[in-house]
Amino acid sequence: MATPSQITNPLLVGVAIRSQIEIDGKIPVDIPLEKEFAEGSDYTVTDHVNQLHAGTCKNPRTLQIVTSIVNHLHSVIRETKPSNEEWEEAIDFVTKAGKESQGKLNIIFLLGAVLGMNTLINDINHPKPPGCTSATESGPFYIDDVPEYPSGSSIIKADTKGERMFFFGTVKNTKGEGIRGVKVDVWQADGDGVYDVQYHEGTNDRGRIVAEATGDFCYRGVLPTAYHVPTLSVVKDLLATLGRHPNRSTHLHFTIVAPGYESLTTQIYPSHSPFLGTDAAFATKPSLVSDVVEVTDPRKWVEMGFKEGEVTNGRVWLWKYDFVLPTTAEVEALKKL
Amino acid sequence: MATPSQITNPLLVGVAIRSQIEIDGKIPVDIPLEKEFAEGSDYTVTDHVNQLHAGTCKNPRTLQIVTSIVNHLHSVIRETKPSNEEWEEAIDFVTKAGKESQGKLNIIFLLGAVLGMNTLINDINHPKPPGCTSATESGPFYIDDVPEYPSGSSIIKADTKGERMFFFGTVKNTKGEGIRGVKVDVWQADGDGVYDVQYHEGTNDRGRIVAEATGDFCYRGVLPTAYHVPTLSVVKDLLATLGRHPNRSTHLHFTIVAPGYESLTTQIYPSHSPFLGTDAAFATKPSLVSDVVEVTDPRKWVEMGFKEGEVTNGRVWLWKYDFVLPTTAEVEALKKL
Known part of the structure; x- marks a missing residue:
């Protein structure tokens, strides 16, 4: 020494x-x-x-x-056993990802996402008792400062692109009982697969829904469609080399908050969506997929709250999904195991 | 599907x-x-x-x-189990390393070096039969286009900083026999721990030595001193967080080429150097360390080829080291195992 x-x-x-x-x-x-x-x-x-x-x-x-x-x-x-050339290629790849990252569009983060790492971190940081709804990442489009609506409201503007959708959900505990005091942030793409923040024309397709005391909540919106993750820089090269597409499954985003319960951020998927098995961010799981059904009876549209002439293509899409939240005590007990 | x-x-x-x-x-x-x-x-x-x-x-x-x-x-x-904050910190760390990389000063590469990865790749890509000299990385200061000198030459200018050194080596095969047709590229820092390319004043402290038919070669130069790896960007932060210094051990660089033998790129270290156990690039191994001795007899200096008045502080440093190269056939046989 x-x-x-x-x-x-x-x-x-x-x-x-x-x-x-x-x-x-x-x-x-x-x-x-x-x-x-x-x-x-x-x-x-x-x-x-x-x-x-x-x-x-x-x-x-x-x-x-x-x-x-x-x-x-x-x-x-x-x-x-990388050759010197392969090692240099790897160094260049990561260097380029760092250099071409800009603010929210971080290529290193995206690489983690398309290799399943964000999903894994979510799984590990949010262990759930059996039967509870899985958490997924919130993605880049969440906004905290949004309008609050009573359950049953519309979250869209009249000219929002897409066929009309009625979403109905119940937030329950692990005993199957509806939870009191629930607020549900929802945000989603429109029928073209585009978010309000990408149009730069003000808040749309999102809001904070105040649920009934029974845990039920519903809102009127449009059926979203699938879009792809940003195919910037080496992400595009990596996916091409792997023979993969960059597309996410069609989805709705939710963050559900209720006193005494662990908050849940998740995404749910319609069974008709392509890319369920190949979601570029690996955020799709079978338990988060459900059937979305066409409602063609105009009397039902009126019951849902749609105005005359608002519904296009002769149908409204009805999407129902129940969310199960653990209590904070149940999660604490689980983390101690 | x-x-x-x-x-x-x-x-x-x-x-x-x-x-x-x-x-x-x-x-x-x-x-x-x-x-x-x-x-x-x-x-x-x-x-x-x-x-x-x-x-x-x-x-x-x-x-x-x-x-x-x-x-x-x-x-x-x-x-x-990284928290979201730790994950973001990790993403920012790598992003910064990419953004602040410039040409040859690549921070991602440097991070690999200070975490032992370059040494590991070298070990894996250059398996050696027992008794052969270990390979290490060549580092950023190698130049291919250098003057060729007969064995016994000086590779320094008169005003080169540092005490005078006489290096003597023999290049042998695994049977202990000297090898014919050897050429040895040598490059090194000076007595201040600085390379010629960092002074921008032309070639110095480097050259291609043509060995004797016996495998012996020698040259006159200066005793190098230790310096540190570039402490740029997150490399500095990482080493500080780990409680580590950024210094390399004092070393000479060699690339030895001989027909029929696997070329060897390596570094050797004087036993008097600090940081042998904590070399920031993990390129120092006991088998590459040897004693460097002081020669105080002026008659010996003349035998070595030093001119009168050239030697400072009353001593020349004599550094002897023998290199053992495997034949290409021996290496091929090893890779097939």
Whole structure:
């Protein structure tokens, strides 16, 4: 192990290191180099990196994360044995993803999404008792500051694109009882697969619905259609190389809040949507898919609250889905297991 | 599984997807969503991602690499359970590394180096029979177009900073015999830990030495000192968080070429160097470390070829190291194991 006098000796360390030591006055930590590290031996470079960090890193959480990253990235290298050219290609790929990220359109984040990592983080951070509705990511289009509507309201403007839809849901607990005091944020694309924020023409296709005391809520809107994730930069290249399309399944977004219950952010999918099995963000699960049915009887449209002449193509789409929320106590108990 | 008519139905897919289908005319691949994927079950999102890629990716090497990356990054998430804030921090970290990379100073590459990955790739790509000299990375300062010198030459200018050094090496095969036809590229920092390319004053401290028929070669230069890797961007933050210094051990670089033998790129280290155990790039191994001795007898200096008055501080540093190269046949045999 190098001594302080060795480390500060001008003959042993260059000008850059001497000035570094002069600035912060601290002698850099050194440890003995006792073992030859080599692949196939009982002490590899991975062991040496981890041994060093175990000695120098004071924050246990940082140490845990960095050790996990080192172990697994080293495993990728051992499994794939990248040539120098492949390694350079990988470096260039990540570099380009960083360089071309802009604000909310972060390519590194998107890469995580299209490789299933956001879904996994959601699953891990939101463990649920059996029977509860799965959480999915909220995506980039959520807005907190939205109008509040009583259940039964319309959340669309008269000229909103798409066939009319009536959504009806009940929010229940794990005993199957409707929950009191529920508020439901809903946001969705229109019949062209486009969100209000993408039109820049004010709030539309979204709102905060105040449910009945029974946990029931409903609203009038349009049937959304499927759209694709941004195909920017290396995301496009990666998906093409993998033979994958960039499309999401058709979906509605919900964030459901009720006192005493764990809030739920999720998406639900109509069974008629393409791409259910190949959702580019892996946010589609069978339990979140349900049938959406056509209602062709104009008397039913009036009961739902649609005005005369508002309904197009001779049908309204009726979408029903029940959400099951765990209590905060049920989730706490689960996290302690 | 969605049918082509479903996938091209305007009611099911939005404008962005319809225009995508119109451009390339290809119906996007869809697969059935048969299983609920959930943590703790026998079919996780990781399984679903891998199943999708196994079905869509036509290039076996791409599939191998992406599957390995997906498996191991998902394992990092399972082991560390990142909060949303930690995940965002990680995304920002990599994004910044990409954005602040410039040409040869690539921060993503540097991160790989300081986490031991370049050393690992070198080890894996250059398996060696027992007794052969280990390979290490060449680093950013190699130049191919350098002057060729007969063994015994000086590779420095008169005003080069640093105490004088005489390097003597023999290049041998695994039987211990000197090798014929050896050429040795050497490049190194000066006594301040600085390379010629960093001064922008022409070639210095480097050259291609033509060895004797015995495999012996020697040259006159200066004793290098230690310097640190570029502490740019998030590399500085990462090392600080880990309690690590950014310094490399003092070293000489060599690339040794001989007909019939596997070329060797490596670095060797003087035992007096600090940071042998904590080399920021993990390129230092005990087998590459040797004692460098002071020669204080002026008659020896003359034998080495130094001119009168050239030697400072009353000493020349004598550094001897023997390199052992495998034949290309020996390496091929090893790779087949």
